[in-house]
Amino acid sequence: MGVYIAALGFGLVSAAVLAVAAVGFTMQFAITDILNLAYGGVMIAGAYVAYFLNQRGVNIWIDMMASAAAGAVISVLLNRFLYTPFQRRKASHVTLIIVTLATGIIITNAMLGFAGPNSVTYTFNGGPTLRWGSFQLTSAQLGIIALSVALMASIHALLRFTRLGKAMRATASNPNLARNCGIRTGRVISVTWLITGALCGIAGTVFALDSGSFVPSSAAGFIVVILAAAILGGVGQPYGAMLGALLIGEVTELSAAAWSPDYKDVIAFVLLLIVMVARPQGILLRGATR
Amino acid sequence: MNNQTLFYITTLVVYGGVDVIACLGLSMQFGVAGVVNFGFIIFQAAGAYTAAVLSLPSDRANGAFQQYVAGLHLPFPVPWIGAAAVGGVLAIPFTGLLSRRLRTDNTAIAMLVTAVIANALITNYRPLFNGAAGVSLVPAPLASAIDPLSLNYQYVYCGVVIAVALATFLVLRRLTASPYGRSLRAMRDNDLAAASIGTNVRGRRTAILVLGGSIAGLSGAILVGYINLWAPSAWTYQETVVLIAALIVGGLGNHIGAVVGALVVPLGFEEATRYIPAFGPPGLVPALEWVIIGSLILTFLWFRPQGLVPERRRILGLASVRNPSTESVDLPSLKESSTDA
Amino acid sequence: MRSTDFQTSTEPAPQSGSGIILRATGLRRDYDGVRAVDGVDLAIGRGRLTGLIGPNGAGKSTTLGILAGTIEPTAGIISYAGRDVTKLGTHGRARAGLLRTFQQASEFKRLTVLENLLSSVPGNPGDSLFGALRGPRHWRQFENEALDTATALLQRFRLEPQANDYAGNLSGGQRRLVEIMRALMARPQVLLLDEPMAGVHPKLAREIGEHLIALRDDGMTILMVEHELSIVDQLCDPVIVMADGRVLAERSMFELRQNTAVVEAYLAG
Numbered sequence: 011m012g013v014y015i016a017a018l019g020f021g022l023v024s025a026a027v028l029a030v031a032a033v034g035f036t037m038q039f040a041i042t043d044i045l046n047l048a049y050g051g052v053m054i055a056g057a058y059v060a061y062f063l064n065q066r067g068v069n070i071w072i073d074m075m076a077s078a079a080a081g082a083v084i085s086v087l088l089n090r091f092l093y094t095p096f097q098r099r100k101a102s103h104v105t106l107i108i109v110t111l112a113t114g115i116i117i118t119n120a121m122l123g124f125a126g127p128n129s130v131t132y133t134f135n136g137g138p139t140l141r142w143g144s145f146q147l148t149s150a151q152l153g154i155i156a157l158s159v160a161l162m163a164s165i166h167a168l169l170r171f172t173r174l175g176k177a178m179r180a181t182a183s184n185p186n187l188a189r190n191c192g193i194r195t196g197r198v199i200s201v202t203w204l205i206t207g208a209l210c211g212i213a214g215t216v217f218a219l220d221s222g223s224f225v226p227s228s229a230a231g232f233i234v235v236i237l238a239a240a241i242l243g244g245v246g247q248p249y250g251a252m253l254g255a256l257l258i259g260e261v262t263e264l265s266a267a268a269w270s271p272d273y274k275d276v277i278a279f280v281l282l283l284i285v286m287v288a289r290p291q292g293i294l295l296r297g298a299t300r
Numbered sequence: 301m302n303n304q305t306l307f308y309i310t311t312l313v314v315y316g317g318v319d320v321i322a323c324l325g326l327s328m329q330f331g332v333a334g335v336v337n338f339g340f341i342i343f344q345a346a347g348a349y350t351a352a353v354l355s356l357p358s359d360r361a362n363g364a365f366q367q368y369v370a371g372l373h374l375p376f377p378v379p380w381i382g383a384a385a386v387g388g389v390l391a392i393p394f395t396g397l398l399s400r401r402l403r404t405d406n407t408a409i410a411m412l413v414t415a416v417i418a419n420a421l422i423t424n425y426r427p428l429f430n431g432a433a434g435v436s437l438v439p440a441p442l443a444s445a446i447d448p449l450s451l452n453y454q455y456v457y458c459g460v461v462i463a464v465a466l467a468t469f470l471v472l473r474r475l476t477a478s479p480y481g482r483s484l485r486a487m488r489d490n491d492l493a494a495a496s497i498g499t500n501v502r503g504r505r506t507a508i509l510v511l512g513g514s515i516a517g518l519s520g521a522i523l524v525g526y527i528n529l530w531a532p533s534a535w536t537y538q539e540t541v542v543l544i545a546a547l548i549v550g551g552l553g554n555h556i557g558a559v560v561g562a563l564v565v566p567l568g569f570e571e572a573t574r575y576i577p578a579f580g581p582p583g584l585v586p587a588l589e590w591v592i593i594g595s596l597i598l599t600f601l602w603f604r605p606q607g608l609v610p611e612r613r614r615i616l617g618l619a620s621v622r623n624p625s626t627e628s629v630d631l632p633s634l635k636e637s638s639t640d641a
Numbered sequence: 642m643r644s645t646d647f648q649t650s651t652e653p654a655p656q657s658g659s660g661i662i663l664r665a666t667g668l669r670r671d672y673d674g675v676r677a678v679d680g681v682d683l684a685i686g687r688g689r690l691t692g693l694i695g696p697n698g699a700g701k702s703t704t705l706g707i708l709a710g711t712i713e714p715t716a717g718i719i720s721y722a723g724r725d726v727t728k729l730g731t732h733g734r735a736r737a738g739l740l741r742t743f744q745q746a747s748e749f750k751r752l753t754v755l756e757n758l759l760s761s762v763p764g765n766p767g768d769s770l771f772g773a774l775r776g777p778r779h780w781r782q783f784e785n786e787a788l789d790t791a792t793a794l795l796q797r798f799r800l801e802p803q804a805n806d807y808a809g810n811l812s813g814g815q816r817r818l819v820e821i822m823r824a825l826m827a828r829p830q831v832l833l834l835d836e837p838m839a840g841v842h843p844k845l846a847r848e849i850g851e852h853l854i855a856l857r858d859d860g861m862t863i864l865m866v867e868h869e870l871s872i873v874d875q876l877c878d879p880v881i882v883m884a885d886g887r888v889l890a891e892r893s894m895f896e897l898r899q900n901t902a903v904v905e906a907y908l909a910g
Contacts, residue, residue, distance in 0.1 A: 112594040
């Protein structure tokens with residue numbers, strides 16, 4: 011029984027990592043209508059930026075800010091010079107997906123070229139392990155959870171209480187109408203890429219932190235899990251993504267405890283396929299129909 | 301020309317032939333019918349594994365160092381037929397996924413994800429196909445008739461591959477040039493409108509998936525009969541990306557473009573890197589390869605979306621057609637289509 | 642590939658006595674809590690050119706979509722030529738002779754005009770997997786005959802010079818014409834037109850109107866959703882008025898103009 015409670019705890023960590031990633035991903039889709047398959051690549055780029063600083067003795071939690079910056083910059087550049095031009099040319103959804111896929115491959119392999127195929131690990135102090143009953147988490151893991159909660163709360167505050175957040179929500183639900191109401195959707199979109207890019211960078215670093223060691227191709231498998239969380243909650247719904255992340259985080263960890271850790275991703279995939287076939291608008295009651 | 305060069309050339313021909321056949325299958329599915337099967341590589345892999353386990357002896361042979369299903373030790377051409385059949389049948393469960401309800405990019409993702417996880421499943425579950433190590437010592441077809449190590453065997457294999465590739469090309473071209481092909485292109489353009497004039501869109505998509513799956517399976521069988529081993533590393537989801545790149549470079553929607561693309565990208569490109577001496581840290585050259593393939597895709601999509609060999613406009617014979625009033629630019633096949641919800 | 646789950650469109654439909662060829666009862670369609678169509682009953686008379694008018698959001702296009710099979714109703718029954726077709730999909734209804742056009746021009750953009758027209762001709766032996774595999778000899782003759790019919794149609798609408806142009810390259814009005822001609826090539830018994838004159842040059846609209854009347858006189862049944870009241874006035878009899886997802890009235894245009902309630906609902910929309 012204890013192993014399941016411990017799994018619940020690990021599930022929280024997985025969920026925390028996944029939430030940061032999935033919320034960024036789903037917001038990109040909501041506001042710009044692009045399913046950005048390069049997301050994993052940008053995550054890993056952020057992780058490597060953190061590693062670079064980490065090797066020079068900078069504390070991992072500060073490195074994350076650099077990851078956020080890197081993620082933000084890369085994402086904004088990608089949108090400005092690649093995605094938007096194609097969108098302006100009225101490229102079909104298939105074309106755009108191929109574009110993001112190709113971009114992701116370029117980024118991931120550029121990292122591979124620079125960093126080499128050997129896996130790397132961050133140097134950090136995991137901190138004391140806290141125990142509470144069968145729960146067992148290191149300080150670092152608790153830190154990840156805390157960071158994730160803080161980020162989720164910030165996103166919530168942004169969307170609900172700020173003018174920018176309202177503009178983002180308006181653009182997400184009806185870009186033409188938003189534009190006619192005077193919202194500068196172009197601006198909103200750029201800022202969205204900035205913010206979600208930062209989330210992406212941080213997500214990469216916490217992912218790497220939680221995984222222990224990582225290589226550039228680690229993101230390829232993880233993008234599947236991100237997709238699962240995003241689509242489960244309804245693509246384009248930030249709160250849905252958080253819920254999806256929690257569900258998937260817990261289910262994968264519990265199944266790993268029950269059967270074997272090898273099939274964690276498979277469970278996520280099966281969930282993803284079931285949702286896509288049975289209820290593509292996600293499990294939340296009021297899904298955005300696109 | 302010494303033997304070594306001859307062996308090299310025949311190897312090129314076989315690899316090229318396999319690439320051509322696979323690309324033709326995808327060209328029919330994606331280029332002509334507009335079916336977004338980004339998990340295409342699974343079908344080639346299924347064919348390769350099927351041919352392998354049908355032709356291999358039981359897995360207790362050879363010191364039982366491998367673990368796999370079947371192992372029926374069947375002679376050529378049964379493994380190849382089995383491979384094509386499995387490739388086709390495997391396509392059927394996916395037709396539900398490829399129905400209209402999902403936006404095309406969602407469908408693309410679903411198929412990509414399927415490829416990723418199929419790979420993970422096979423890698424982790426050893427009893428199926430020997431996991432990450434893959435199956436090896438796959439018997440070469442007709443090994444009892446011709447010595448597989450001889451140059452003659454190479455020539456025969458080349459001949460067979462070329463024959464299959466040619467046959468595939470001719471069959472697909474016949475299909476595409478017919479009214480059936482026209483209705484597929486209509487479906488690709490606007491599946492809602494196609495249904496409204498009586499086309500059974502779901503049925504046609506299924507048929508095309510099965511056809512493409514069979515072709516992919518056959519290409520896998522041909523490849524595994526030649527290289528005598530098959531492992532998950534040979535069919536990552538990125539391999540589908542290579543095929544997509546081939547079609548984009550060669551030209552979507554026409555089979556000559558598919559052939560050109562297959563020769564330029566998977567074959568030409570990967571062979572070209574063979575001549576580049578390994579420099580930098582290990583793994584740099586393969587990584588650069590992928591960077592270039594990705595860049596090729598983006599470059600062509602932007603500057604020449606119709607590919608090297610654009611899809612031809614089909615002019616139907618009319619005695620009284622005067623000069624066309626508009627300068628018809630060949631429309632790139634990846635522009636906005638009205639099917640996306 | 643083509644299942645014969647219904648008679649071909651060239652067979653005469655069984656007479657139902659009242660001359661109603663398309664009947665809808667209790668149609669309802671909900672979208673996320675919004676009731677787009679709310680209890681609609683329709684009886685479309687055979688050989689009539691019926692108009693369907695109403696303000697924006699009245700549910701006209703949705704109703705047409707339900708009749709054509711492209712939209713699934715939340716409730717209701719549709720019967721066509723005496724048979725319940727509620728469960729029959731779009732392509733099944735099309736094969737049975739019930740065809741529709743779309744509000745936004747839905748010609749096949751990357752096919753030529755001729756290819757568009759040929760694509761809908763029923764009974765093409767080359768239009769199946771095995772038929773196509775048998776080679777051009779199997780379908781060449783059918784195609785040539787269809788080509789003649791298509792050419793004649795193009796000549797009638799003076800689009801012959803564009804016969805081998807990509808349909809997507811044509812002007813808005815011409816593309817709409819291509820879509821209508823494509824539907825006509827399928828030899829429909831009932832034609833459902835969704836705002837066929839929208840964005841079309843008035844002169845061309847008049848020509849299309851004349852052609853529709855000629856088709857009606859030849860026995861075709863047409864149901865037309867249209868905004869432009871003058872066109873409805875010229876062509877349609879009877880006229881069905883919808884508002885808020887319901888049918889308000891079904892009268893001749895003359896009677897309608899005298900009925901102020903309807904006019905007000907229309908102006909308010």
